[in-house]
Amino acid sequence: xxxxxxxxxxxxxxAKLAHGLAQVLPPENLTVVVNTGDDFWLHGxxxxxxxxxxMYTLGGVVDPVNGWGVRGDTVAMLGALQRYGETxxxxxxxxxxxxxxxxxxxxxxxxxxxxxxxxxxxxxxxHSSILPMTDDEVSTIVDTVEFGRLSFxxxxxxxxxxxxxxxxAYDGVERATVTPEVVHAVADADAIMxxxxxxxxxxxxxxxxxxxxxxxxxxxxPRIAITPIVDGKAIKGPAAKLMxxxxxEVSAQSVAEFYREYINGFIYDQxxxxxxxxxxxxxxxxxxxQTDADRAELAQQxxxxxxxxxx
Amino acid sequence: xxxxxxxxxxxxxxAKLAHGLAQVLPPENLTVVVNTGDDFWLHGxxxxxxxxxxMYTLGGVVDPVNGWGVRGDTVAMLGALQRYGETxxxxxxxxxxxxxxxxxxxxxxxxxxxxxxxxxxxxxxxHSSILPMTDDEVSTIVDTVEFGRLSFxxxxxxxxxxxxxxxxAYDGVERATVTPEVVHAVADADAIMxxxxxxxxxxxxxxxxxxxxxxxxxxxxPRIAITPIVDGKAIKGPAAKLMxxxxxEVSAQSVAEFYREYINGFIYDQxxxxxxxxxxxxxxxxxxxQTDADRAELAQQxxxxxxxxxx
Numbered sequence: 001x002x003x004x005x006x007x008x009x010x011x012x013x014x015a016k017l018a019h020g021l022a023q024v025l026p027p028e029n030l031t032v033v034v035n036t037g038d039d040f041w042l043h044g045x046x047x048x049x050x051x052x053x054x055m056y057t058l059g060g061v062v063d064p065v066n067g068w069g070v071r072g073d074t075v076a077m078l079g080a081l082q083r084y085g086e087t088x089x090x091x092x093x094x095x096x097x098x099x100x101x102x103x104x105x106x107x108x109x110x111x112x113x114x115x116x117x118x119x120x121x122x123x124x125x126x127h128s129s130i131l132p133m134t135d136d137e138v139s140t141i142v143d144t145v146e147f148g149r150l151s152f153x154x155x156x157x158x159x160x161x162x163x164x165x166x167x168x169a170y171d172g173v174e175r176a177t178v179t180p181e182v183v184h185a186v187a188d189a190d191a192i193m194x195x196x197x198x199x200x201x202x203x204x205x206x207x208x209x210x211x212x213x214x215x216x217x218x219x220x221x222p223r224i225a226i227t228p229i230v231d232g233k234a235i236k237g238p239a240a241k242l243m244x245x246x247x248x249e250v251s252a253q254s255v256a257e258f259y260r261e262y263i264n265g266f267i268y269d270q271x272x273x274x275x276x277x278x279x280x281x282x283x284x285x286x287x288x289x290q291t292d293a294d295r296a297e298l299a300q301q302x303x304x305x306x307x308x309x310x311x
Numbered sequence: 312x313x314x315x316x317x318x319x320x321x322x323x324x325x326a327k328l329a330h331g332l333a334q335v336l337p338p339e340n341l342t343v344v345v346n347t348g349d350d351f352w353l354h355g356x357x358x359x360x361x362x363x364x365x366m367y368t369l370g371g372v373v374d375p376v377n378g379w380g381v382r383g384d385t386v387a388m389l390g391a392l393q394r395y396g397e398t399x400x401x402x403x404x405x406x407x408x409x410x411x412x413x414x415x416x417x418x419x420x421x422x423x424x425x426x427x428x429x430x431x432x433x434x435x436x437x438h439s440s441i442l443p444m445t446d447d448e449v450s451t452i453v454d455t456v457e458f459g460r461l462s463f464x465x466x467x468x469x470x471x472x473x474x475x476x477x478x479x480a481y482d483g484v485e486r487a488t489v490t491p492e493v494v495h496a497v498a499d500a501d502a503i504m505x506x507x508x509x510x511x512x513x514x515x516x517x518x519x520x521x522x523x524x525x526x527x528x529x530x531x532x533p534r535i536a537i538t539p540i541v542d543g544k545a546i547k548g549p550a551a552k553l554m555x556x557x558x559x560e561v562s563a564q565s566v567a568e569f570y571r572e573y574i575n576g577f578i579y580d581q582x583x584x585x586x587x588x589x590x591x592x593x594x595x596x597x598x599x600x601q602t603d604a605d606r607a608e609l610a611q612q613x614x615x616x617x618x619x620x621x622x
Contacts, residue, residue, distance in 0.1 A: 044355075044416035061394075076385050080409035083372075084434040094405040098391035105355035123395040 002029045003190040003303060010035045010202020011050040012067035013228055013236060014195030015057035018130075020295030021193070022058050024303065027127030031185035032058075033212075035197070036113075036132045037140035037170055037205030038152050042090055043081075045100040046107055049153075050202065051117060051132055052099055059124035067236075070095040089158045114179050129185065133206050136176035140205055141169045152201070161238035165245045170205040178211030186215040191306045194225035196287060198239045199258050200246065207262060216262060222310035224265035224302065226287055227252040231271045235288060253277050265310055267302060281310065313340040314501040314614060321346045321513020322361040323378035324539055324547060325506030326368035329441075331606030332504070333369050335614065338438030342496035343369075344523070346508070347424075347443045348451035348481055348516030349463050353401055354392075356411040357418055360464075361513065362428060362443055363410055370435035378547075381406040400469045425490050440496065444517045447487035451516055452480040463512070472549035476556045481516045489522030497526040502617045505536035507598060509550045510569050511557065518573060527573060533621035535576035535613065537598055538563040542582045546599060564588050576621055578613060592621065 002025055007018055009032055018032045032054055039048045049068065056062035056070060063069040073093030081088050092100065099120065106116040112135045121130050142155040144163035155161060186192070197203055207213055216223065229252045234240040240250045248254045253275050256266040266280055269287040276282055283305045289295045313336050318329055320343055329343045343365055350359045360379065367373035367381060374380040384404030392399050403411070410431065417427040423446045432441050453466040455474035466472060497503070508514055518524050527534065540563045545551040551561045559565045564586050567577040577591055580598040587593055594616045600606045 043412040044419055045412070070391070074385060074387050074405065076387070076405035077408045080381070080406035081413070084409060084413055084431055086413070094385065094387035095391035097388045097408060098395060101354045101356070102392070102395055108355055120395055
């Protein structure tokens with residue numbers, strides 16, 4: 001019997017782990033819970049960057065170079081926006097727009113984000129569950145030295161995560177409700193995996209969601225995290241820069257410490273053999289997922305470790 | 312001094328006349344008032360087919376083959392919709408989407424259609440005024456023998472105007488308000504021109520708008536219409552078929568009769584020299600606009616006729 005796994009993930013890095021798990025688990029045994037703190041409104045459309053990245057990755061239509069967006073997508077709409085004097089700063093591909101249009105139309109008609117995205121993921125041939133952490137709006141706000149409070153995409157895309165971060169806030173998270181689908185998946189899980197996503201930008205909004213935090217802490221099961229920091233550097237994106245700005249030592253160990261309350265196991269990259277926390281169960285393996293096979297291999301290693309040592 | 316002209320138009324045929332007028336009049340002397348009875352909601356977007364056709368034509372970006380849509384546009388978004396199990400029946404080009412997104416976003420924020428479209432037309436370098444007949448929603452409904460009541464685009468696009476029409480209705484038109492911009496343009500006009508658009512589908516919704524009808528009838532100025540019927544056939548679209556179904560003789564004369572209350576002059580095509588109404592002032596000229604020069608020539612002929620004989 002395969003384990004029931006709930007993976008908590010953000011965008012590109014987490015999507016790779018989710019894809020690895022999807023390769024080695026029966027679809028009914030995998031639930032991917034996705035951060036929605038990056039979601040925002042643009043041109044009247046609800047954009048869910050992390051969710052769509054995971055969906056496109058598991059659906060096999062993701063752009064293999066960027067790791068997000070649709071493979072071979074064009075930007076004719078963005079070009080036409082410029083004709084109207086707009087200065088597009090967020091890439092909305094033409095194929096990608098179909099997702100935003102269907103989602104937004106259904107949201108406006110009163111449907112829940114969860115059921116909308118279940119329909120769309122199913123249509124893309126995805127049989128695992130991909131769930132937004134909440135149907136409510138939560139907005140990650142980045143307080144920066146240079147510009148003050150920025151909305152997440154302002155910070156991340158418009159300013160290319162170059163401003164210096166002072167603090168982070170997750171607007172609306174305290175009032176947001178975890179969905180019954182997420183609660184059910186966590187209650188049913190044999191183990192929880194936190195993906196190698198950005199702990200502060202992708203995971204913290206999820207762990208700040210009261211209902212999700214409580215559901216996780218209530219389960220006496222293996223709860224592990226996979227490091228996004230290898231050899232003191234981020235695999236991708238602003239994780240290392242952000243850690244330094246927030247006053248953390250930039251190391252996998254710091255990440256394990258950040259997750260301490262939520263996990264009872266941690267996967268370090270094999271290069272970090274000397275930086276392990278002695279007081280937490282851990283696995284050393286290759287965590288860098290360059291190929292589809294790397295993703296499946298990491299997922300398999302994590303599952304074997306859980307089965308053999310943590311259950 | 313150039314005359315102030317208000318042209319009342321629908322889609323492709325009317326756009327050609329508007330383009331002809333734009334070629335021969337100073338921009339401040341031309342106001343094009345456009346039917347909005349064809350407008351509808353699709354995927355959460357407000358689509359204004361007639362307005363956009365006129366805007367793209369005057370902006371020089373229209374698809375020269377179809378006469379509507381943006382030249383060289385692609386349909387990547389529509390392709391992606393199909394991936395989600397949708398069956399697109401209305402062509403939404405990728406560049407075209409920029410128009411719908413900006414319009415819909417501004418409408419949702421409470422801005423009037425008129426001022427939104429003034430912004431967009433100006434951005435496309437159009438200096439003449441293009442005005443929707445109203446900021447309110449009016450919906451042309453086609454009652455058909457085969458399918459009962461159809462919304463306009465259902466009839467026109469999905470069913471390719473093949474159903475047999477029993478009657479037409481313009482839902483909402485009695486409660487709709489003509490805009491101050493349209494009232495002002497009509498009050499300021501030296502002459503009114505009704506374009507060679509479909510009298511029942513494009514012009515009748517405008518003439519059914521109480522404020523517009525009253526404004527037109529209040530002006531004792533040349534008010535002329537250009538025939539959409541040449542030699543007993545429609546230049547384009549369902550005009551001839553529809554006339555027959557509604558019980559009219561299919562002729563330019565029938566169109567002149569239909570407009571009788573609103574006009575004091577009518578332009579026939581030169582081939583219809585034998586079907587003129589004897590009791591109305593008229594001009595015989597080439598009304599078929601195949602080239603940009605044909606458009607300018609027809610506009611020039613109409614203006615000269617107005618100046619020399621109708622004023």
